[in-house]
Amino acid sequence: MTIPPNALCFGDEFPASGIPCLVHVEGHGLTITFPSDHDEGESRSESVSFSTVTVSAGGLDHDQLVLTWTGSTGPRTLYLKNPAVIRAFRQAAPEHLSRPLEQAAQQVRQVRQRHRTVWTVVGATLVALVLGLWFGSDVLVELAVDRIPVEWEQKLGESAYREFLAGQDVTKDGPAVAAVKEMTQRLAGQVPNSPYRFEVTVVKSDVVNAFALPGGYVVVFTGLMKKADSPEEVAGVLAHELNHVLQRHGLERIIKQLGFVAVVSIVLGNPPGLGGVMKQLGIDLMTMKFGRAQETEADVTGLQLLYRAKINPEGMITFFQRLAEKDEGRVEWLSTHPMSSARADHLKAQLAAMPKPKAEPFTFEWATVRAGLGVPSAAIP
Amino acid sequence: MKSEILYPGAFPMVRIELAEGEKIKAESGAMVACSPTIDIESKMEGGFLGALSRKFLTGEKFFFQTLRASRGAGEVLLASTVPGEVVILELDGVNEYMVQKDGFLAGADGVTIDSQMQSMTRGLLGGEGFFLLKMSGKGMLVLNSFGAIHKIELKPGQEYIVDNSHLVAWSSTTSYNIEKATSGWVASFTSGEGFVCRFRGPGLVFIQSRNPGGFGAWVRQFIPVSE
Incomplete structure (x- = not known):
């Protein structure tokens, strides 16, 4: 055949x-x-x-x-x-x-029609889900963050904080510590009903940096204070860092990095399991960077906080700009908080929109604080 | 092209003799040994998109290997990864087989491999995924299984019930429905069968005597959990 x-x-x-x-x-x-x-x-x-x-x-x-x-x-x-x-x-x-x-x-x-219909429906649902996740992920992340209790956030931040401080030269007392404590108290006093008890430590190091961990643990390096011409400048950085804590930016970042599965597991319950997942994925709180939107939010809310605490907000803007101009690439704070002219312009515009600030001075002398840090008095303007 | 199964049973090998110029395609990694006259090429069967869809849709490998007797006649030895029997079928251009994703070991050059979509209920409940490999064309087709392979012959209208995780391949003239194993939902799962496939002839259904998923679950309990 x-x-x-x-x-x-x-x-x-x-x-x-x-x-x-x-x-x-x-x-x-x-x-x-x-x-x-x-x-x-x-x-x-x-x-x-x-x-x-x-x-x-x-x-x-x-x-x-x-x-x-x-x-x-x-x-x-x-x-x-x-x-x-x-x-x-x-x-x-x-x-x-x-x-x-x-x-x-x-x-x-x-049969063919039914196949087509079913697969069209499934395809459309999938596309809708993907689009929904893509555009709605911020909403989901916020939802998940809301589900995490502050105590748990504090535990997470505290363990990283203690671990970090163990290897550092901590300044226990002196004018610098007193100055930072006063700034923090004035700023925190303007946040009523805050679930966070802020703990600030001054670390002796030439690194020009300051950071806040989830739960309200703040570290300021003496290098940053040496660079500042006025206490308002340091207060500006502090206000910015405190707002990262208050807006729970650290948690948002963690959850974004952990991904959708973690978000779902938190929304549906079981937050303590997250610490293990973080360890597995090697997420390090110390090296975590915030997103651009989070920086802008911390800038704006920080500016408002300074204003309410009656600390001159100009210091924040000028300090950011000066740091960016001077030691490009050497200032650690900028490596995690990239300065752009747009960011400064945005802050200036925000400040201009506010009524004239009524600044009250701090109780300490900045020259004394700086002298205590070993800056020669001739360098004080 | 001549083929024979060596060491039939749990650890078989397939020997395929190729005349000069003949070639076969095999699952990537299937080649155990071959004559020096054989060239091994990696090929994306069905082009890049075909390979991509097969990889993502059926979970089969992205590349198949092509074994070509380009420098004279020779033989190749093929084996699958899992212990299990091998069966050689002959496609005549009219009969077609649906093969679950791990069932393909090798095929003659004239055998066409497509991924075919299943209906929603079969895809969701059948345990084979939404996509299967459809083997058509002409020539030898080698299937492998986990455990022994058993052939069920169905006359027209004859029915047979198979636990879905034991399926290897079936002719496209058969049809099947997914059903609960028992009349009640709870009993269906407590009986350990869950869903079953009710096949209706005419045609052949090849099943494997062991269930890979079940075996995996059984092995898992002996693996120490590491921190």
């Missing part, structure tokens, strides 16, 4: 996988030619009249035309998949088969 088979025939004496055969549609019915078992053998043919055939749809996806009839050798089933044969069969089929044929075709169409 040279023409390849185009159908599968099943019958009692055939193997269960069926026998490939060649189907010809003729005026009176079908001629089915079976290939011979051997290459030299004769192929044999069967003729089936349309009058004995019943039709239906079948196969895995109900997309094959199934013909059944009882021949001389018992029941026969023929599976047609070849579109050309199916078309020829439909054209040649007599009146009494057109109804079941139409029903079978209808069934195939229904």
Whole structure:
């Protein structure tokens, strides 16, 4: 047989996988030619009249035309998949088969239609979910952050804080510590009902930096204080850092880094498990950077806090700008808080929109504080 | 092309003799040994997008390897990763098989591999995923299983019930429905069967005597949990 088979025939004496055969549609019915078992053998043919055939749809996806009839050798089933044969069969089929044929075709169409509908719905749902997550992730993160109790945040921050301080030269008392404490008290006093008890430590180091950990743990390096010309400048940095804590920016970052799974697990419960996940993912609170939106938020709320605490907010802006101009690349605080002209402009615009600040001086002398840090008095402007 | 199964049983190998110029495709990593006349090429069957869709949709490997007897006749030895039997089928251009994602070991060059989408209920509950490999075309097809492979022959209209995680391959002339194993929902799961597939002939259904997922769960309890 040279023409390849185009159908599968099943019958009692055939193997269960069926026998490939060649189907010809003729005026009176079908001629089915079976290939011979051997290459030299004769192929044999069967003729089936349309009058004995019943039709239906079948196969895995109900997309094959199934013909059944009882021949001389018992029941026969023929599976047609070849579109050309199916078309020829439909054209040649007599009146009494057109109804079941139409029903079978209808069934195939229904199955295809249902597949299409289901997959369209699933696809659309998936796209909607992805889009929703993409644009709604901030909302989700905020939701998750709201679920985390402050005590847990404090535990997280405290362990990182203690770990960090263990390897540092902590300044326990002296004018610098007193000055930083006074600044913090004035700022924190303007945040009523704050769940955070701020703890500020001065660390002796030339690093020009200050940072706040979740839960209200703040570290100020003496290097930053040496660089400041006035206490208002240090207070500006403190106000900015305190607001990272108050707005729970650290937690938002952690949750964003942990990803969606963590968000879901927090929204649905089980926050204590997060610490383990953080450890696994190697998230380090010390090296964590805040996002641009978070910096802007901390800037603006920090400015407002300074204003309420009656500390001149100009110091914040000028200090940021001066740090950016002077020691580019050497000031650590800027590596985690990149300064841009847009950021300074934004702060200036915010300040201009506020009524004239009524600044009250601090109780300490900045010159004394600086002298205590070892800055020669000649350097004081 | 001649093929034979060596060491039938749990750890079989398939030897395929290739005449000069003949080639076969195999699951990547399936080649155990071959004659020096055979060239091994890595090929993205069905083009880049086809390979990509197969990788992501069925979990099959991105690349298949092509073994070509380019410098004269030779033989290749193939084996699968898991212990289990191997079966060789012959596709004649009319019969087609649906193969679950891990079932394919090798095929003649004339065998076409497509990924085919299943209906929603079968995809969700069948345990085979939404996409299966559809083998059509002409030539030899080698399937592998986890455990022994068992062939179920179904006459037209004959039905048989198979636990869904034991499926390897089935002809496209069969149809199947997903059902609860018992009449009640709770009993369905406490019986350990969950969902089952009710196959309806005509056609062949190949099943494996071991359930890979179940085996994995069993092994997991012996693996020490590390911090």
